[in-house]
Structures are given as C-alpha cells and as structure tokens.
Amino acid sequence: MTATPILFDCDPGHDDAIALVMAHRSPAIEILGITTTCGNSELEKTTANCLRILEFIGANDVPVAQGCDRPLARPLVLGTADGPSGLEGSPYLPPAKKQVVDQHAVDFLAEKLAAQPEPIQVVATGPLTNIGLLVLKHPQVLSKIKNLIWMGGVFYRKSEIITPTEFNAFCDPEALKIVLDSGIPITMLGLDVTMQVLVEAPQFAELEKIDSPLGKVVVDWLKFYEKLHRNSMGVGGALHDPLVIAAVIDPTLIRTKPVHIGVNLAAGYSFGATVADFWNERGEKPNASIAYEVDSDRFFDLLYSLLRD
Structure with missing residues (x-):
C-alpha cells in the first residue's frame, strides 16, 4: 500500500486528538506536517494539546507549525465541547518537550506544498x-x-x-468564503454525516476492550467529550474530525455530491450558515463536494482496528 501524503490543519480538541491518532497509526497516511489554529480553544492551548498528543503516540518526527490566533475579520469565539484546556479528561498526559518549528503555519504550508512533486491532500478539522x-x-x-x-x-x-x-464555519466564515472562492477542490464533511458516527454504549463497550495506554486515553477523552453532547442534544459524542481521516484512508466510507455552496456573512440567526444549491437553481458552478451519507459501522470498525494494532 502506498501511503497518501497529507498536511493536517487542526485545533485539538478531543475529536481532533483522535483524528491525529488515527492518521499517525494508519499505514495509508503519511503526515508531512501539522499546523494549528485557534477554534476549540486559544491557539496556545490547541498547539500545546497537539504537541502533547504527538509526543504521547510517538510522533515526535512530525513537524508542527503554529498558525493564526484569531479569525481573519472578527473576534475569536471559542468552542465549548472540550473544556478549559481544550483537552480535558486526561490530566495525566504531561506537557510535551516537543517544540513547534520556527515558522508561521501559513508559510510552513506554502513551503511544504511547493516542495511536493505532485498535488497532495490537505486535511482541515478546525476553522x-x-x-x-x-x-x-x-x-x-x-x-x-x-x-x-x-x-x-x-x-x-x-x-x-x-x-x-x-x-468551524461560524468561527471564521470569511476564511471559509475565501477558500470556497479560491478554486481549490474541496470536500466538506458536515454535521449531516458526522452526527451519524456517535459514540454510544455499544461503541464505549468496544473501546473499553482495548487494554492499552492509548485505549485508556481515548476512552477518557470520549467520556469527557460526551458530556456536552449528552446534556445538550441527548446523544453520545460525535466523532466529527476522525471521520475526515477515515475518509482519507477509505474514501468509500462516504458519498458526496458536487454543489455550489455559499456562506452567510450577515448578522442574524443564520450568521455563518452554509447554504447548498442542491439542484443548481442559480446556475453557479459547483465549488465543493459535500458528504451526505456515511457507512457508520465500517467507520467504527476502522477506528477500532487502528486503536488495537
């Protein structure tokens, strides 16, 4: 199997953390570098969390570059699912000795991309x-x-x-609009599909069978992460970001449709909303493919296998 090289932009975060674990442990992926941004928490915390995770899983060889500490055109509004540190639930995970590279994430991404002989995938799980x-x-x-x-x-x-x-769209909708207008081929995995990969009692039971330090950490992360979902929505924790990595490993897990997508930048109840023209009523060229279906059973089989191996 030839590994798919990726650059990974993230804001860890519990589900980002599990996505990082999956990407590192899968032989189908080669992580060329990781960049951090604000979102689930302040930049300093998301970066510290990224370094802690990589050191814990033995990925010290993967370079990390710190990026933007606020959205492009507005104040930062933080996510609430991950607690004050952005990665509550594993206090025994020590601060990392690993350091970021001496380069801003945006310049790091540009340098890495320019050095590639062929176009590669970029994965993003934050704003x-x-x-x-x-x-x-x-x-x-x-x-x-x-x-x-x-x-x-x-x-x-x-x-x-x-x-x-x-x-992620709400946090920096101006950045989203810039990317949608850029001509970059985009695949969007939104809540339509990520809310179908929920960690409920059967999934916890399988995860708790993984008797290893990594298995314990993942379960502890998910026990904290589930609280917000259970209290606010009545469902288990949704593995939003791990599904993105799973779709890189096995694109057949999801089904997508090319559409034209707009993002609402006007103040009001729908600020930051993504609006898809499913039937091309406006006659505009598709600027992204959106996922609308996922094989959740196969997703969890993949997750369990990566955590066990």
Missing part, C-alpha cells in the same frame, strides 16, 4: 483561518492542493432555506 490566509498570501501554491477535505458546514434536509450553523 479555515490558516487555509484562508494561505489563499491570500501564497496563491502560487494552490495548484499543489489536490483536494482540501474539511470538517465543516451543515446542510441537513435539502428543502431548508435557513440552515443551522456549524462551529
């Missing part, structure tokens, strides 16, 4: 601030992005006019 700034600052490297696969947006029923808003 698109770093990627939006990359589009503005280094347009000459955009042709080296084979596909940007992003956890973001929400569409649900095709008949809705005003859609709910997903956090």
Whole structure:
C-alpha cells in the first residue's frame, strides 16, 4: 500500500486528538506536517494539546507549525465541547518537550506544498483561518492542493432555506468564503454525516476492550467529550474530525455530491450558515463536494482496528 501524503490543519480538541491518532497509526497516511489554529480553544492551548498528543503516540518526527490566533475579520469565539484546556479528561498526559518549528503555519504550508512533486491532500478539522490566509498570501501554491477535505458546514434536509450553523464555519466564515472562492477542490464533511458516527454504549463497550495506554486515553477523552453532547442534544459524542481521516484512508466510507455552496456573512440567526444549491437553481458552478451519507459501522470498525494494532 502506498501511503497518501497529507498536511493536517487542526485545533485539538478531543475529536481532533483522535483524528491525529488515527492518521499517525494508519499505514495509508503519511503526515508531512501539522499546523494549528485557534477554534476549540486559544491557539496556545490547541498547539500545546497537539504537541502533547504527538509526543504521547510517538510522533515526535512530525513537524508542527503554529498558525493564526484569531479569525481573519472578527473576534475569536471559542468552542465549548472540550473544556478549559481544550483537552480535558486526561490530566495525566504531561506537557510535551516537543517544540513547534520556527515558522508561521501559513508559510510552513506554502513551503511544504511547493516542495511536493505532485498535488497532495490537505486535511482541515478546525476553522479555515490558516487555509484562508494561505489563499491570500501564497496563491502560487494552490495548484499543489489536490483536494482540501474539511470538517465543516451543515446542510441537513435539502428543502431548508435557513440552515443551522456549524462551529468551524461560524468561527471564521470569511476564511471559509475565501477558500470556497479560491478554486481549490474541496470536500466538506458536515454535521449531516458526522452526527451519524456517535459514540454510544455499544461503541464505549468496544473501546473499553482495548487494554492499552492509548485505549485508556481515548476512552477518557470520549467520556469527557460526551458530556456536552449528552446534556445538550441527548446523544453520545460525535466523532466529527476522525471521520475526515477515515475518509482519507477509505474514501468509500462516504458519498458526496458536487454543489455550489455559499456562506452567510450577515448578522442574524443564520450568521455563518452554509447554504447548498442542491439542484443548481442559480446556475453557479459547483465549488465543493459535500458528504451526505456515511457507512457508520465500517467507520467504527476502522477506528477500532487502528486503536488495537
């Protein structure tokens, strides 16, 4: 098997943490570098969490570059699912000795992309601030992005006019618009599919059978992460970001449709909402493919196998 090289932009975060674990443990993926952004927590915390995770899983050889500490055009609004540190539930995970590279994430991404002989995949699981700034600052490297696969947006029923808003889109909608308008091939995995990969009692039972330090950490992360989902939505924790990595490993896990997507930048109840023209009523060229179906059983089989091996 030839590994797929990726650059991974993230804001760890419990589900980002599990996505990092999956990416590192899968022989189908080669992580060329990781960049961090604000979102689930402040940049200093998301970066510290990323370094802690990588050191714990033995990925010290993967370079990490710290990126933007606020959205492109507005104040930072933090996510709430991951607690004050952005990675509550594993206090025994020590601070990392690993350091970030001495380069801003946007310049790091540009350098890595320029060095690739062929276009590669970029994976993003947080707000698109770093990627939006990359589009503005280094347009000459955009042709080296084979596909940007992003956890973001929400569409649900095709008949809705005003859609709910997903956090990554809400946090920096201007960056999202820049990326959507850039011409980069984009695949969006929104809440339509990520809310179908829920950790409920059967999934916890399988995960608790994995008798290893890594298995224990993942279960502890998920026990904390589940609390918000259970209290606010009555369901288990949704593995939003791990699904993105799973789709890189096995693209057949999801089904997608190319559509034209707009993002609402106006203040109001639907600020940051992603709106898809499913039937091409406006006659605009598709600017992304959105996932609308996922094989959740196969996703969890893949997750368990990566944590066990």
